[in-house]
Amino acid sequence: MRASLLQIDVNEDESANSRRERVASLVRAQQDSDLVVLPELWPTGAWAYEGFADEAEPLEGPTYEVMAKAARDAGVWLHAGSFVERDPEGPLYNTSLVFSPDGSLVAAYRKIHRFGFDGGEAVLLGAGQELVTVPMPGLRLGLATCYDLRFPELFRGLVDAGADAFVLPAGWPARRRGHWTLLARARAVENQAYVLACGTAGTHAGVEQAGHSIVVDPWGEVLAEAGTGEEVLVVDLDPALPGDTREKFPVLKDRLLGFPAPRR
Numbered sequence: 001m002r003a004s005l006l007q008i009d010v011n012e013d014e015s016a017n018s019r020r021e022r023v024a025s026l027v028r029a030q031q032d033s034d035l036v037v038l039p040e041l042w043p044t045g046a047w048a049y050e051g052f053a054d055e056a057e058p059l060e061g062p063t064y065e066v067m068a069k070a071a072r073d074a075g076v077w078l079h080a081g082s083f084v085e086r087d088p089e090g091p092l093y094n095t096s097l098v099f100s101p102d103g104s105l106v107a108a109y110r111k112i113h114r115f116g117f118d119g120g121e122a123v124l125l126g127a128g129q130e131l132v133t134v135p136m137p138g139l140r141l142g143l144a145t146c147y148d149l150r151f152p153e154l155f156r157g158l159v160d161a162g163a164d165a166f167v168l169p170a171g172w173p174a175r176r177r178g179h180w181t182l183l184a185r186a187r188a189v190e191n192q193a194y195v196l197a198c199g200t201a202g203t204h205a206g207v208e209q210a211g212h213s214i215v216v217d218p219w220g221e222v223l224a225e226a227g228t229g230e231e232v233l234v235v236d237l238d239p240a241l242p243g244d245t246r247e248k249f250p251v252l253k254d255r256l257l258g259f260p261a262p263r264r
């Protein structure tokens with residue numbers, strides 16, 4: 001199975017509409033891949049908080065329309081990264097979309113852990129409540145977004161739901177690049193799963209992006225890693241590898257579910 005991660009340069013010199021059209025062309029060029037992955041909030045920028053309300057779209061808005069068509073034109077499974085979703089009956093969300101090769105929406109995931117502590121996403125957006133997995137031929141994808149990477153219990157929940165490959169769009173900043181690589185490898189090793197983590201390039205809202213999109217195998221080996229600029233990372237995955245790894249080195253079977261209370 002072949003995957004393409006599109007590490008998109010997000011900057012203020014390009015409008016969201018122009019970027020959508022440009023990214024759609026890049027997706028169309030990935031016809032030789034089975035799965036294409038885009039980053040977090042690439043239409044507007046993950047750190048461009050002041051534009052979230054103005055740029056928010058309904059679920060089936062411009063990003064949905066353009067990406068559904070691009071998936072269909074290329075005949076690929078498309079994890080279309082995320083965009084700011086306006087729920088008519090609720091808050092804004094950081095929502096990822098996954099399309100099948102005929103352009104149908106197969107999953108939407110609202111980011112559970114919002115970044116910002118007392119500001120940014122944490123105050124501007126609502127928190128997703130649901131774990132989402134996507135069965136595609138050969139692998140079951142578990143969905144997570146950027147800051148979610150810091151919360152291992154989310155990934156264990158996805159494993160319990162059958163995931164053997166995690167797809168994580170991000171807008172990770174350059175200043176914490178060390179954490180990005182370390183955590184991506186940790187999530188792969190501890191869950192014996194593929195990690196496909198796709199970040200952005202460039203600088204927007206004054207925040208330099210880490211780039212360094214990365215694909216890690218279930219043994220923790222880095223299969224491919226991007227540099228800091230816009231780049232397409234193409235990698236071949238073996239759908240049998242998570243199962244083989246879990247069988248030959250069955251650490252997941254040794255999990256203790258429910259610890260006894262500590263003795264005082």
Ligand SMILES: NC(=O)CCC(=O)C(=O)O
Pocket residue numbers: 040046114115145146147148150170171172173176179
């Ligand atoms: N967009 C994000 O979720 C940023 C996360 C981040 O900067 C970090 O976890 O560090």
